Amino acid sequence: MLNTMSDIKLFPLYLTFKVASLATILSCTVGLSLAWILARKQFFGKSFVDVLIMQPLVIPPTVLGYYLLVLLGRASPVGKFLEQAFGLTLVFTWKGAVIAANVASMPLFIRPAKAAIENIDANLENAARLLGKSEWEVFCTITLPLAKRGILAGTILAFARAMGDFGTTLMVAGNIPGKTQTLSLAIYDAVQADNIGLANILVLIMTGFSIAVLWTVNRCTHGRY
Amino acid sequence: MQKATHASGLGLDFHLKKQYPNFALDIEFQMGRELVVLLAPSGAGKSLTLNLLAGIVKPDCGYIRLFGEELYNSQKGISVPMRKRRIGYVFQDYALFPHKTVWENIAYGIRDKSKRHKIVAELLGMLDLTAKSQSYPSQLSGGQKQRIALARALAAEPRLLLMDEPLSALDEAIRERLQYDLMRLRENFDVPMIYVTHSHAEAFTLADRIIILDAGKVVESGAKNDIFYRPQKRQTAEFLGVRNIFPCVVKAIIPPDEMRVILLNAEICTPLYTRFKPKDKVYLGINPIDVRLVVSDNPKENLFDAMVVDILPMEKSHRIRVKLLYQEHYITMDLERLACEKWKVKIGQIIQFSLRKEGIFLCD
Numbered sequence: 001m002l003n004t005m006s007d008i009k010l011f012p013l014y015l016t017f018k019v020a021s022l023a024t025i026l027s028c029t030v031g032l033s034l035a036w037i038l039a040r041k042q043f044f045g046k047s048f049v050d051v052l053i054m055q056p057l058v059i060p061p062t063v064l065g066y067y068l069l070v071l072l073g074r075a076s077p078v079g080k081f082l083e084q085a086f087g088l089t090l091v092f093t094w095k096g097a098v099i100a101a102n103v104a105s106m107p108l109f110i111r112p113a114k115a116a117i118e119n120i121d122a123n124l125e126n127a128a129r130l131l132g133k134s135e136w137e138v139f140c141t142i143t144l145p146l147a148k149r150g151i152l153a154g155t156i157l158a159f160a161r162a163m164g165d166f167g168t169t170l171m172v173a174g175n176i177p178g179k180t181q182t183l184s185l186a187i188y189d190a191v192q193a194d195n196i197g198l199a200n201i202l203v204l205i206m207t208g209f210s211i212a213v214l215w216t217v218n219r220c221t222h223g224r225y
Numbered sequence: 226m227q228k229a230t231h232a233s234g235l236g237l238d239f240h241l242k243k244q245y246p247n248f249a250l251d252i253e254f255q256m257g258r259e260l261v262v263l264l265a266p267s268g269a270g271k272s273l274t275l276n277l278l279a280g281i282v283k284p285d286c287g288y289i290r291l292f293g294e295e296l297y298n299s300q301k302g303i304s305v306p307m308r309k310r311r312i313g314y315v316f317q318d319y320a321l322f323p324h325k326t327v328w329e330n331i332a333y334g335i336r337d338k339s340k341r342h343k344i345v346a347e348l349l350g351m352l353d354l355t356a357k358s359q360s361y362p363s364q365l366s367g368g369q370k371q372r373i374a375l376a377r378a379l380a381a382e383p384r385l386l387l388m389d390e391p392l393s394a395l396d397e398a399i400r401e402r403l404q405y406d407l408m409r410l411r412e413n414f415d416v417p418m419i420y421v422t423h424s425h426a427e428a429f430t431l432a433d434r435i436i437i438l439d440a441g442k443v444v445e446s447g448a449k450n451d452i453f454y455r456p457q458k459r460q461t462a463e464f465l466g467v468r469n470i471f472p473c474v475v476k477a478i479i480p481p482d483e484m485r486v487i488l489l490n491a492e493i494c495t496p497l498y499t500r501f502k503p504k505d506k507v508y509l510g511i512n513p514i515d516v517r518l519v520v521s522d523n524p525k526e527n528l529f530d531a532m533v534v535d536i537l538p539m540e541k542s543h544r545i546r547v548k549l550l551y552q553e554h555y556i557t558m559d560l561e562r563l564a565c566e567k568w569k570v571k572i573g574q575i576i577q578f579s580l581r582k583e584g585i586f587l588c589d
Contacts, residue, residue: 121318121320123316123318123320124320124322124323126279126281126307126314126320127314127316127320127322127377128322128333129306129307129308130279130280130307130308130310130312130313130314130334131308131333131334131377131381132308132309132311132334132336132381133308133333133334134308141333142322145324146323146324
């Protein structure tokens with residue numbers, strides 16, 4: 001047991017929280033804008049965009065990872081641009097893990113957030129506009145507070161998914177100990193190395209976290225209004 | 226279209242068109258600082274008219290001018306956004322912000338923050354809701370919610386107030402209370418108001434003028450008494466529930482204030498309508514209350530003999546349907562319950578009735 005305890009490295013735990021937190025912040029900003037647009041605006045090709053955004057939920061993580069690798073790799077136009085303009089390399093770095101976790105988890109944020117915004121009576125927002133409020137004020141004072149439960153539930157689900165991502169992260173960021181190895185990848189490595197004790201402890205950490213997440217989501221989605 | 230002739234001048238002037246696959250709205254109207262009731266059956270385009278004025282729905286073409294300022298003009302490409310129109314809107318389902326208290330709801334649209342406390346306190350006092358200022362909408366009754374919705378719209382000092390069937394979901398006692406409130410509030414807020422309803426009673430109580438709308442078109446508009454007692458169109462009379470409408474022909478004009486028309490082979494004396502001339506084919510309408518049972522020799526004109534065919538007992542009066550003798554025409558009359566009992570009116574009985582001249586109207 002003592003040996004097992006000494007095997008636990010804090011880096012995967014730290015990296016996992018760092019990657020999941022940044023990925024979730026990205027989800028909340030980009031995802032909230034997308035959720036609002038999908039819930040409130042009508043435009044050509046809306047259903048296609050909707051399907052595209054939800055794709056990470058259904059396609060295999062390795063396929064998603066492959067797409068990202070092709071899109072963001074150093075040889076790709078996007079990868080070249082990021083490297084030349086900002087000196088930013090995504091593939092096989094922890095930043096790539098953030099992008100991978102973000103893309104994989106964003107649909108889990110968008111779905112409840114979009115549903116929560118759609119559920120708000122449009123006349124509440126119209127009433128606010130007619131009372132002289134700008135779109136931004138309406139969003140901040142009416143839409144956001146009324147959709148907060150859905151948004152919070154989405155945030156927690158996305159964070160949990162980002163923490164547990166394996167396939168997509170492995171494809172984009174690799175499994176480099178001390179550099180891009182997250183908790184899920186560390187569990188995989190521990191099992192591969194037949195270090196079952198370490199695997200058990202890491203699995204317990206993840207399981208406890210998952211239960212806490214679901215409990216919190218349930219608390220968030222039962223509201224007063 | 227009738228022009229507003231009020232001393233306060235033109236407040237709102239609009240002509241709006243909106244086309245849907247199965248419905249087309251085309252409405253034009255001018256009004257001053259008055260309360261106009263948009264009276265129409267369901268699906269006639271009442272709420273759509275308000276939504277077009279408020280900017281919630283974009284018209285296909287037309288214009289809206291409010292106190293001379295153009296809020297919308299399709300030709301000039303003007304469309305002032307909702308937040309800059311300064312239009313108060315009382316929604317049918319109240320649309321109170323559920324996460325804000327009564328105080329916060331009313332204060333939400335007040336632009337001058339230093340006046341917030343004073344304005345909210347005044348409105349709450351006026352509507353007798355001061356004790357509820359820290360309650361949430363979910364803790365209020367329907368009538369209280371509606372009063373808060375009205376207070377919220379007025380607190381923002383709108384230049385035009387739109388009300389979409391504000392009393393439809395409330396029971397009668399509360400509706401009456403709110404009508405008193407609304408009439409009192411009008412004394413303090415002198416702005417053009419458009420009130421949408423399908424209730425004739427509400428329209429009569431509240432309106433200065435009435436617009437009758439049907440299938441997206443204005444059927445008739447005018448002062449309340451003209452619409453209710455002297456409608457110009459048969460469609461208006463039918464919509465307002467006038468039971469007795471018959472085709473007739475103008476026979477003669479008898480100066481200074483009478484006309485004679487031929488109705489069901491009888492010569493009827495009516496008030497003077499200068500827009501009609503002899504031989505015009507018109508419709509004669511009369512409400513059941515103005516059809517009188519003849520029990521003495523007093524009425525000498527507009528007399529008919531008829532047989533009672535139906536009696537519908539009602540709370541204060543009985544509604545009686547009679548069939549004219551030797552003809553296939555029916556007339557509905559209202560007779561006070563006590564009179565009905567006194568004269569022992571029963572089905573099959575032959576009676577004589579008269580059409581009260583002042584209650585008769587002629588329309589196209």
